[in-house]
Amino acid sequence: MRNSNGLVDDLERLASELETQDLRSASFTSSRTSQTRDRLVRIIRAYLIPRLTNPDAPLCVVFAGPTGSGKSTLVNSLSGLEVSETGPIRPTTKNPVILASGRARHHFENVGGVECEVITGSAPILNHIGVVDTPDIDSTAVEHRVTAESLIDCADIVVMVTSALRYADLVPWEVLRRAMSRGTPLIFVLNRVTSGSSGAITDFGSRLSEEGVEGDIIVVPEHHVEVGKHSVPALAVRELGRRLVGLTRDRDRYQREIFQRVLDSTITQISELAAQVESDREWAGVVDAGIRFSFHDKAHDLDMSGLVTGLEISAAPPGGRLRSRRWRRLNRLPSGDLVELEATLRCRLITLVESDLRGMILRDGELGIIGGTVEDVVRGTHVITSQAIDGWLDMVRGEVDEVNKRDRNLASAVLLSTALDSGDRQALESLFGADGDVLIERLRLALLDRLQVVYTQTADHLCESLAPVSYEGEADELAARLTRVVARSHFADA
Numbered sequence: 001m002r003n004s005n006g007l008v009d010d011l012e013r014l015a016s017e018l019e020t021q022d023l024r025s026a027s028f029t030s031s032r033t034s035q036t037r038d039r040l041v042r043i044i045r046a047y048l049i050p051r052l053t054n055p056d057a058p059l060c061v062v063f064a065g066p067t068g069s070g071k072s073t074l075v076n077s078l079s080g081l082e083v084s085e086t087g088p089i090r091p092t093t094k095n096p097v098i099l100a101s102g103r104a105r106h107h108f109e110n111v112g113g114v115e116c117e118v119i120t121g122s123a124p125i126l127n128h129i130g131v132v133d134t135p136d137i138d139s140t141a142v143e144h145r146v147t148a149e150s151l152i153d154c155a156d157i158v159v160m161v162t163s164a165l166r167y168a169d170l171v172p173w174e175v176l177r178r179a180m181s182r183g184t185p186l187i188f189v190l191n192r193v194t195s196g197s198s199g200a201i202t203d204f205g206s207r208l209s210e211e212g213v214e215g216d217i218i219v220v221p222e223h224h225v226e227v228g229k230h231s232v233p234a235l236a237v238r239e240l241g242r243r244l245v246g247l248t249r250d251r252d253r254y255q256r257e258i259f260q261r262v263l264d265s266t267i268t269q270i271s272e273l274a275a276q277v278e279s280d281r282e283w284a285g286v287v288d289a290g291i292r293f294s295f296h297d298k299a300h301d302l303d304m305s306g307l308v309t310g311l312e313i314s315a316a317p318p319g320g321r322l323r324s325r326r327w328r329r330l331n332r333l334p335s336g337d338l339v340e341l342e343a344t345l346r347c348r349l350i351t352l353v354e355s356d357l358r359g360m361i362l363r364d365g366e367l368g369i370i371g372g373t374v375e376d377v378v379r380g381t382h383v384i385t386s387q388a389i390d391g392w393l394d395m396v397r398g399e400v401d402e403v404n405k406r407d408r409n410l411a412s413a414v415l416l417s418t419a420l421d422s423g424d425r426q427a428l429e430s431l432f433g434a435d436g437d438v439l440i441e442r443l444r445l446a447l448l449d450r451l452q453v454v455y456t457q458t459a460d461h462l463c464e465s466l467a468p469v470s471y472e473g474e475a476d477e478l479a480a481r482l483t484r485v486v487a488r489s490h491f492a493d494a
């Protein structure tokens, strides 16, 4: 158990690399990726490395289990101290309490990032072990469970305490699986068994085998607890104490074995995590491609008819520029009218594009998977939408430079209405001659190209917004939504 071959450095490097991994795209299919990562880092930093650097520290025995199962009572009884509060109010233990020998105090003041109250005593059992009494794992106080789980991650042995009344509850089994996945040895205590509840022993045993757990159960019968006492008679915990002391007899071998188990399972879990992250990233790539595909070329589907209204220009006579002098004079447009037309069009175009984008985001991004709201994404594209439209209006203004100064406002209005809608082709010819049609085609495409940039950037923005926030409990729904997006893009492909 010495750091003979630079293992500490390797583990430290591994922990740092894990910590700095960017897992943003890795949470599409699993909301637990970063929790798993944090846990593996904790096991390396708070268990594996300390075991190499402090090989003589006492074994850390963590008592865990549901509220009221009698953990604190057992811990008190084992150590002969009555230091951990017990009581009828659930939950009782709010912060972890550690019983250790005076010499070992410093090993237990912070366990896996959890600040612990250490109480020292001289009971012989404390020469070899530190006993950790954890808050319950099943109460409504979520932080209790988090604390207990962090402590379990640092344990050399976990004593799972449950009672004849509570052994079937769901949460303890989840915690048990977690402890097992780490490779931690477990001792099972079925506490407070009465003659009436002896069936629970067989039942509990079957549940353990269903979970693939080997090992027998230490049964602690219900004892009389005197008023004002926080422990049961020493006899009640004799078997448990014997087992714990037994483990410490060949302590070095035991610790080497546990260290190796935890190390192996940590490495396996890191490999699994890496594979998961890799496949999540591929999946994220497919989702991104699906979204980008749906936004591709979509600006060209915009229906801009009806955007130009209130423009009163009489029908132009046939015969082109030469024949239309009178018509141009009659339809001269005051600058104020053109400014108003441009402003109205600008607003209507922005509204049209934004509501189209909103609809597409709602369909493809679908609320809940984006880091914020649909409105945040739409708002994020407002500036580029306005810039695209302003740029295009400037372009239209530039096209009338060649036109007789007095007719320029009229020419602008005709270009705008013809480019966006069918407009009056005769009017176009009266102002721009035979080149009018080409000009309109160019303007129309220029607008669509500019708007398409907005659609593409919105797709980018949406993909970025898919960065995971907290999907706890929504992972399945999320996966289903993303599958729909991808399926749609394949459908469109076909």
Ligand SMILES: Nc1nc2c(ncn2[C@@H]2O[C@H](COP(=O)(O)OP(=O)(O)OP(=O)(O)O)[C@@H](O)[C@H]2O)c(=O)[nH]1
Binding pocket: 065, 066, 067, 068, 069, 070, 071, 072, 073, 074, 085, 086, 087, 088, 089, 090, 091, 092, 093, 094, 134, 135, 136, 137, 192, 221, 222, 223, 224, 225, 230, 232
């Ligand atoms: N009569 C009797 N009462 C017991 C026995 N063991 C525990 N109790 C009582 O059960 C209640 C809960 O025991 P605790 O030791 O506080 O349980 P805990 O698991 O630490 O509970 P939390 O701290 O809430 O997680 C207390 O009132 C104890 O006195 C027993 O063997 N007999």
Ligand SMILES: [Mg+2]
Binding pocket: 071, 072, 073, 085, 086, 092, 093, 133, 134, 135
């Ligand atoms: Mg307690």
